[in-house]
Amino acid sequence: MAAALDIHPFMLSKWRKQVREGVLRGPAREVRVPPLREIRRPRAAVVQRRDLLAQDRGARAGDPRLGVILALQLAQKRARVTRLIREQQAELGAG
Secondary structure, eight states: HHHHTSSSSHHHHHHHHHHTSSSSSSOOOOOOOOOOHHHHHHHHHHHHHHHHHHHHHHHHHHHHHHHHHHHHHHHHHHHHHHHHHHHHHHHHEEE
C-alpha cells in the first residue's frame, strides 16, 4: 500500500497508529449508498454484452470454414514475405 501511495512504509504505520490513538482524524463525510436498482441496471447491460460476445465467439469457433480461411490467409502472407526476402537477397547479391 505504501508503494502505491508513493510514501515510506514507516509513514503508513505511523498514520495508522495515530488514527488508532485518535490523534489523527479526518473530516466527517456523508457516504451515499446507491439503491440496489441503480446498481443492477448497469450490471445487467454488462452481463448481456458479455453473453452476446460469448455467443459470437462460440459461433466462430464452431465454424470449420473459419479455420480454413485463416489458414489460407496465413499461407498467403508467408508466401509474400518469402518472396520479398528472396527479392531483397537477389538485389543484394546482384548489387
